[in-house]
Amino acid sequence: MEELLRNDSISDCTERGDLYNTFLAALQSIASNPRLVEFYSSERDEVEYTDGLEYIVSGEGMRRVKAKVGGYGVEKDPPLLDLMDNLGKQAETFSRTAGKMPMNSLDANISHSVNLCSNIIAIRQILQSISVAHGRRDENVSQGNSNNSDNYIIASSALAYDELEFVVPFVFSALANSTNFVNPKRTITLAKELSTMATSLPPGIFVRNLPNRPDCIKALIAGPDGTPYFGGLFEFDVFATAAYPAEPPQVQLTTTANGQVRFNPNLYAYDPLRLS
Numbered sequence: 706m707e708e709l710l711r712n713d714s715i716s717d718c719t720e721r722g723d724l725y726n727t728f729l730a731a732l733q734s735i736a737s738n739p740r741l742v743e744f745y746s747s748e749r750d751e752v753e754y755t756d757g758l759e760y761i762v763s764g765e766g767m768r769r770v771k772a773k774v775g776g777y778g779v780e781k782d783p784p785l786l787d788l789m790d791n792l793g794k795q796a797e798t799f800s801r802t803a804g805k806m807p808m809n810s811l812d813a814n815i816s817h818s819v820n821l822c823s824n825i826i827a828i829r830q831i832l833q834s835i836s837v838a839h840g841r842r843d844e845n846v847s848q849g850n851s852n853n854s855d856n857y858i859i860a861s862s863a864l865a866y867d868e869l870e871f872v873v874p875f876v877f878s879a880l881a882n883s884t885n886f887v888n889p890k891r892t893i894t895l896a897k898e899l900s901t902m903a904t905s906l907p908p909g910i911f912v913r914n915l916p917n918r919p920d921c922i923k924a925l926i927a928g929p930d931g932t933p934y935f936g937g938l939f940e941f942d943v944f945a946t947a948a949y950p951a952e953p954p955q956v957q958l959t960t961t962a963n964g965q966v967r968f969n970p971n972l973y974a975y976d977p978l979r980l981s
Contacts, residue, residue: 706732707749710788713905715799716897718825719818726821729828732789736831739839744785746836751780786832793829795900796822798866802896802919815893861908866899869913873923876957877944881921884947894950895919920945922954939972 760766909927928934
């Protein structure tokens with residue numbers, strides 16, 4: 706279950722659609738039994754080695770858990786529900802982006818992806834609701850042992866990706882307004898990539914796309930510790946052109962105090978002359 710829930714590719718989930726639909730049905734069956742709430746809402750022992758469930762049940766295999774450094778206690782993996790939250794966030798992102806396309810423009814594979822995402826979102830809601838109803842959802846959120854680094858990682862993950870609620874200044878507005886947004890190949894590629902970014906961005910990188918425009922993206926990068934950029938916030942405007950993904954997106958650093966400040970040349974991937 707953990708392996709399937711850790712998948713960060715909606716495309717891969719779709720390619721194994723029969724497996725994932727069966728898996729989601731199994732999760733729904735588990736959710737129907739209140740006595741199994743702890744199974745998916747509590748932290749789990751981290752497994753160091755296992756022969757597999759089939760061999761263990763038959764008495765011919767073993768399962769060894771991973772001890773903490775120093776030998777005191779057992780390392781813990783996050784609750785399955787936390788992993789389901791991540792998969793659900795990917796599904797929401799994919800559905801929101803792909804859903805902007807006319808249904809008659811979607812091929813069968815993309816339609817299957819949209820349906821699978823709807824199923825993932827529905828099952829996640831069931832698991833969350835039942836867990837909260839039984840007072841289990843927040844039990845393991847804080848054990849009092851987290852440090853500032855852990856809190857930063859958790860906060861960054863929660864804020865990594867979203868769609869802006871309103872239009873903001875965007876360097877490539879003129880180019881975006883002249884580009885046909887309804888391009889099935891480009892939109893589906895963006896849906897896949899944004900859904901992956903929703904749960905896989907490194908801490909300190911935040912991505913937002915403009916309302917109803919997944920091709921118009923703003924990225925904010927917090928300068929990492931140990932670099933000359935530490936403590937700084939660097940904003941980039943990114944536009945996926947009409948030819949995307951056949952050509953790379955346009956990118957411009959906007960943290961320049963209206964052109965008065967320059968940083969390392971590597972930050973300037975975009976040449977403004979290309980738009981003239």
